[in-house]
Amino acid sequence: MSPDSPTPTQDELDLLHYESRIERPVRMKLPEFERNERLRHVIFSGQFSVPMLEDLAGTADKIRILSKMREGQDFLIRLLNHKRAMLYFTQPSTRTFLSFMAACQILGITCNEVRDPTTSSETKGETRFDSLRMFSSYFDLIIMRSKLARLAESCAYLMNDLEASGNRSVPIINAGSGSDEHPTQALLDIYTLQRTFQFSRPQDSPAATRFDELRRDYPDLTKGLSDKVYGFCGDIGRGRTVRSLASLLGNYEGVTLIFIAPDDPTLSLREDLRQRLADRGVRTIEVQSFDEQVGGIPVIEQLDALYMTRIQKEHNQASDDAQFAALDLSRYKLNLELVGRMKRYAPILHPFPRDQHFGEIPSEIDNDPRAVYFRQARNGMWIRAALLASIFGVDHQISRFFHEEYSEWHDYNESPSSVM
Amino acid sequence: MSPDSPTPTQDELDLLHYESRIERPVRMKLPEFERNERLRHVIFSGQFSVPMLEDLAGTADKIRILSKMREGQDFLIRLLNHKRAMLYFTQPSTRTFLSFMAACQILGITCNEVRDPTTSSETKGETRFDSLRMFSSYFDLIIMRSKLARLAESCAYLMNDLEASGNRSVPIINAGSGSDEHPTQALLDIYTLQRTFQFSRPQDSPAATRFDELRRDYPDLTKGLSDKVYGFCGDIGRGRTVRSLASLLGNYEGVTLIFIAPDDPTLSLREDLRQRLADRGVRTIEVQSFDEQVGGIPVIEQLDALYMTRIQKEHNQASDDAQFAALDLSRYKLNLELVGRMKRYAPILHPFPRDQHFGEIPSEIDNDPRAVYFRQARNGMWIRAALLASIFGVDHQISRFFHEEYSEWHDYNESPSSVM
Amino acid sequence: MSPDSPTPTQDELDLLHYESRIERPVRMKLPEFERNERLRHVIFSGQFSVPMLEDLAGTADKIRILSKMREGQDFLIRLLNHKRAMLYFTQPSTRTFLSFMAACQILGITCNEVRDPTTSSETKGETRFDSLRMFSSYFDLIIMRSKLARLAESCAYLMNDLEASGNRSVPIINAGSGSDEHPTQALLDIYTLQRTFQFSRPQDSPAATRFDELRRDYPDLTKGLSDKVYGFCGDIGRGRTVRSLASLLGNYEGVTLIFIAPDDPTLSLREDLRQRLADRGVRTIEVQSFDEQVGGIPVIEQLDALYMTRIQKEHNQASDDAQFAALDLSRYKLNLELVGRMKRYAPILHPFPRDQHFGEIPSEIDNDPRAVYFRQARNGMWIRAALLASIFGVDHQISRFFHEEYSEWHDYNESPSSVM
Structure with missing residues (x-):
């Protein structure tokens, strides 16, 4: 071995060990992350099929109502x-962290955390995989967030190998890995849209929902996520939440995705996502402002939902700063005038945090009924609780209890989503 | 706008937004922090009326006995x-933090914490109010401690505004804001005095309490907090616990407050508090040592209770160091000789931590029965639990359970405070 | 007092106060750490007698089976x-910390933690003992780990003194103090050996255990920890886990301890331990490699169990680096060839973390059935839970519940240790 290629560490060898599995197409991997048609590990948003999303939303609705x-x-x-979770968050994230904590607590799961990127054991030469096996010795679930792309996926393979050799193994949930995947954020975005496009309210009687009222003004309006126009605005290129949500929406029939971003290689739609959506026959449109017309109508007036994002300047390369200075980024900020032109029911989402210095959503919009971004955060707690219930196989118990105790809900509304 | 006044940040605007409400007199604000004659937010010690203090002490007593x-x-x-609390402590405090944790845990409340002054979201440009709304999305109560005076009050107004607009809103408890207010510390100080001036013991039969015995030596002794002489010694000027406790004691009949502090603008009684007490007709006396005579008797021999404090040198200004060097600060330290001259029942309190380098209470005093400062800390846990029970409206449930299970206590003693 | 001897701080005085008690022989101290023949404080591994170790293992087995x-x-x-624990870990340790957390959680104990070496109160001049009394005000148990040798022992004396004077007092568990003692690590090492030398499996019928099968190849094999050869390899001099385990094994009949370490004053067996074992009549042998012969047979082939350790280079003195460079440390690493020559049942233990850079146990050994080091970590959780159950006096309740619910286990197997 030449002096230029030093002996690799065990940490490096561990990741190499799973490289060939990681490079397979997603479709081939999915069965390995399931057991008996139930999610075992949650690694990619690509694992969620439409029926699975509907199931999870149903469980989240029931948990939400039972919690009242x-x-x-x-x-x-x-x-x-009787379950104990490890939240292993070496990449900081208050919001996702607290949301998972709350989700665990709703179901009685005890939480433990390691958030320091260099745990004391690692400074003593411990490998990441040894740390992970330690966690799996003490806890029943590992929720992990890391700067390292694919670490969560590798850990899922490690757990599968342990299971295969008769050793203790626990589920892995990816709570964000590098610039790569953040599947539970995609889940909560979808759940927020699912709740919106039910168009109902708890105070509604069975005979008169918000849907009936809205249909007078919007005759073509339908329930559900299909056949809708979704706008994504801001940092499209680097937003992993945009990538995941766009992919999942592509599973629904007849959707149109409009990307509103500057014509800039860092910020605009990346070629790989453009191609992936095209391959699946999803209609995508790219524009540079809310006012640009598509089919003769300004984009802002056509949207059934708008997903705003923050310019992630903490990921700027040296060249980006100069390049961005030349752009008119004010076009990627909302204001009251723009919101006033949106459809009356169209929700405004944001993965949060929003940036007070850039101001993509000024606080004056917070009181508009279309502003759902705070409720979106709370939805994240419910849908994560639903995911945990599903992984541990108690979702059917929840369903049974719900229908025994709340049969009146069931009678009035086909779906409990109608309850706030 | 001139270059000297840059555009304010949203954080600055948020605080400005509530400025006019903050500047109102306390009396006008109180109703906004209550719901149905029950505390909703706990922001100032001025919110606690005498009947409320008696109620809270009664609940704390019951929780304490039930816990055995x-x-x-x-x-x-x-x-x-089923409740989840957020302890948002951006100003460090081990003692208050742990006391609230323990109080929550006694009632089954699950605790979550954010203690880093710069959470990751804030570095991404998130406003404080957005962070607070995130917490209120996931949790049912926010207990906060901050270096920023009036932040807790502003957050209470934010929550009230959310409630008014039909949004999710949770109670705010101020666990210390700036040099300003620390209402639950005042609560625990009062509770410690309430317990002391019951003069009873669990081993006492109904016919013979410690009170009866003490009255032989102190014929004028009465039960309760009224008609007593309270001493405060040390850093009177900067002690927010002194300010709060003195104000609350001023609500009781016939009290005399003696402040024992050097004649120094930083350390002695501040004009605003002197004036406030005078306006309410509270008798105050300022002396410079325990041995100074009032009415012909040295102060130390007249006190019914003594509140010691630490010189808060971490708040010293540049000029203070030189100024303090000229003072004889040894006068503001207790010793066995002084304690020996105190009334036999007079409790010595200290908000803790005490300073081993200054030595305002040397450890040789710890074994004296008048030293109640360790029990004071434990009282903090009970009274905070009582406060939580009151905010969430389960205090009556506690009362009912207590009287069903422990009717014998009720028969013997009018107030359960008689139990250790 | 001369300028050379400044006034000692209260912290220094506090430790001096207990010096004479600390310097007594261990045998004299033991009664002070017990109440009614039950452990009250856990400070040294020397507190564990053989009957106590058997009792704890029995409780751990029951907790383990009930947890399924x-x-x-x-x-x-x-x-x-209803119990609340304080984990006061000013010396960092992820593994021991999490193991105690999990152990507490199994029994429903709520955990609280202080991990920062300088808590905010200490910067305000608070003594360590005041901090400890604060913890004992809020919590029911203190589990502590500190760089300061003998701090845990001093705290146990403080708690005993408080108890004697009628004050609140809680149990202290030493989770590692300085280079000194780590009694619960010794417990988990012993428990792992106890489980191994049961030689049984849940799938075994009462008539055929692994023991019967192994006896065909090893006719002299017996059950239990007595009459066995134990090897310790690596950093014998500085390994506090080696010291504690070797001492405890010395309580069993007919054991031989073989230390495999370089002939180096830092790394080899220390004189004090050599002498202590000799005094108790324990047979010890020191060799410099696995291949060295004892009684004509290479050591590696004679071991009934092998305890591997990491070279603790973080404790190297300046002189050690040069000295170690001259040694052939590769002799203190395992490899597949060596493992292949070990007895078929002989477990390989390691206190973990292992060092990926040194490589004392390469990961290729992990799949060998003799590699029990991951299960060892999980055993730590069970035995710590058993210790907590014993301290709080609920071990008999566990026994009773176990025998009522699982009488069939009891019928088949004298000891529940036979269950995986």
């Missing part, structure tokens, strides 16, 4: 009170 | 096990 | 759900 009443809370909090 | 028995513990731990 | 079934979990999680 004392006996429902008591039922939920005992469901998984 | 297995069935009582089981009852308490289920009371609020 | 829903009703067992429900029983366990309610046992101590």
Whole structure:
């Protein structure tokens, strides 16, 4: 071995070990992340099929409604009170972290955390995989977030290998890996859209929902996520939440995705996503402002939903700063005038945090009924709780309890999503 | 706008937004922090009326006694096990933090924490108010401590505004804001005095309490906080706990407050507090040593209770160091001789931590029965639990359970405070 | 007092205060750490007698089996759900920390932590003992790890003194103090050996255990820890886990301890331990490699169990680096060839973390059935839970529940250790 290629560390060898599995197409990997048609590890947003998304939303709705009443809370909090989760967040994230904590707590799961990127064991020469096996010794679930792309995927393979050799193995949930994947963020975005496009309210009687009222003004309006126009605005190129959500929306029939971003190699739609959507026959349109016309109508007036994003300047390369200075980035900010022109029901989403210095969503918009970004965060808690219930196989118990206790809900509304 | 006044950030605008409400007199604000005659937000010590203090002490007593028995513990731990608290402590404080944690845990409340002053979201440009709304999305209560005076108050207004507009809103508890207010510290100080001036013991039969015995030596002694002489010693000027406790004691009849501090603008009684107490007709006396005579008797021999404090040298200005060097600060330290001259029942309190280098209370005093400062800390846990029970409206449930299970306590003693 | 001897701080005085008690022989101290023949404080591994180790293993086995079934979990999680623990870890340790967290959680104990070496109170001049008394005000148990040798022992004396004077006092568990003692690590090492030398499996019928099968190849094999040869390899001099385990094994009949380490004053067996073992009549042998012959047979082929360790280079003195460079440290690494020559049942233990850069156990050995180091970590959780159950006096309750619910286990197997 030449002096130029030093002996690789065990950490490097560990990742190399799974390289060939990582490079397979997603479709080939999916069965390995399931057990008995149930998710075992949650690694990519590509794992979520439309029926699975509908199931998870149904469970999230039930958890949400049960959480409003004392006996429902008591039922939920005992469901998984014998389970212990490890939140291994070496890439900082307050929001995702707290959302998972809350989701665990709703179901009684006890939380433990390691957030320091260099745990004391690693400074003593411990490999990442040894750390992970330690966590799997003490805990029943590992929720992990890392700067290292594909670390979560490798850990899922490690757990599968342990299982195959008769050793202890626990589920892995990817809570964000590098610039790569953040599947549970995509879940909560979808769940927020699912709730919106139910168009109902708890106070609605079975005979008169918000949908009926809206249809007077929007005769072509339908329920559900299909046949809708979704806008994505801002940092399209680097937004991993945009990538995941766009991919999932592509699973629904007749959707149009409009990307509103500057004509800039860093910020605009990346070729790989453009190609992937095209291959699946998804209609995509790229424009440079809300006012640009498509089919003779300004984009802002056509959107059924708008997904705003923050310019992720912390990921800027040296060249980006100069390049961005030449762009008119003010076009990628909302204001009251623009919001006023949107469809009356069209929700505004944002993965948050928003940037007070850039101001992509000024706070004056917060009181508009279209602003759902705070509720979106709370939806994240419900859908993550649903995901945990599904992984541990208690979703059917939730369904059973719900229908026994709340049969009246069931009678009135086909789907419990109608409840706030 | 001139170059000297740059565009304010949203964080600055947010605080400005509530400025006019903050500047109103306290009396006008109180109703906004209550719901149905029950505390909603706990921001100032000025919110606590004498009946409220008596109620909270009664609840704290019951929680304390229930915590001694297995069935009582089981009852308490289920009371609020569906609630999740956020402890948002950007100003460090181990003691207050742990006391709130323990208080939550007694009632089954799950705790979550953010203690880093710069959370990752804030570095991405998130406003404080967006962070707070995130917390209120996931949790049912925010307990906050901040270097920023009035931040807790602003957050209470934010929550009220959200409530008014039909959005999710949670209670705010101020666990210390700037040099300003620390209302739950005042609560625990009062509770420690309330327990002391019951003069009873669990081993006492109904016919013979410690009070009866003490009255032989102190014929004028009465129960309760009224008609007593309270001493405050040390850093009177900067001690926010002194300010809060003195104000609350001013609500009781016939009290005398003696401040024992050097004649120094930083350390002695501030004009605003002197004036406020005078306006309410509270008798205050300022002396420079324990041995100074008032009415012909040295102060130390007249006190019914003594509140010691630490010289907060971490808040010294540049000029203070030189100025303090000229003072005889040894006068503001206790010793065994001084303690020996105090009334036999007079408790010595200290908000803690005490300073081993200054030595305002040397450890040789710890074994004196008048030294209640360690029990004071434990009282903090009970009274904070009582406060949480009151905010979430389960105090009546506690009362009911207590009287069903422990009717014998009720028969013997009018107030359960008689139990250790 | 001369200028050369400044006034000692209260922290220094506090430790001096207990010096004379600390310097007594261990035998004299033991009664002070027990109450009613039950452990009160856990400070040294020397506190564990053989009957106590058997008792703890029995409780750990029962907790382990109960944890596999829903009703067992429900029983366990309610046992101590009214207790609150403080994990005061000013010396970092992820592994021991998480293991204690998990152990607490199994029994429903709520965990709190202080991990920062300088808590905010200490910067305000608070003594360590005041901090400890604060913890004992809020919590029911203190689990502590510190760089300061003997701090845990001093705290146990402080708690005993408080108890004697009628004050609140809680149990102290030493989770590692300086280079000194780490008694619960010794416990988990012993428990791993206890489980191994049961030689049974859950799938075994009462008539055929692994022991019967192994005895065909090893006719002299016996059950239990007595009459066995134990090897310790690597950093013998500085390994506190080696010291504790070797001492405890010395309590069993007819054991031989072989230390495999370089002839180096830092790394080889220290004189004090050599002498202590000799005094108790324990047979010890020191060799410099696995291949060295003892009684005509290479050491590696004689071992009934092998305890590997990491070279603790973070504790190297300046002189050590040069000295170690002259040694052939590759002799203190395992490889597949060496493992292949070991007895078929002989377990390989390691206190972990292992060092990927040194490579004392390369990962290729992980799949060998003799590699028990990952299971060892999980055993740590069970035995620590057993220790907590014993300290809080609920071990008999566990026994009773176990025998009522799982009488069939009891019928088949004298000891539940036979279950994986």
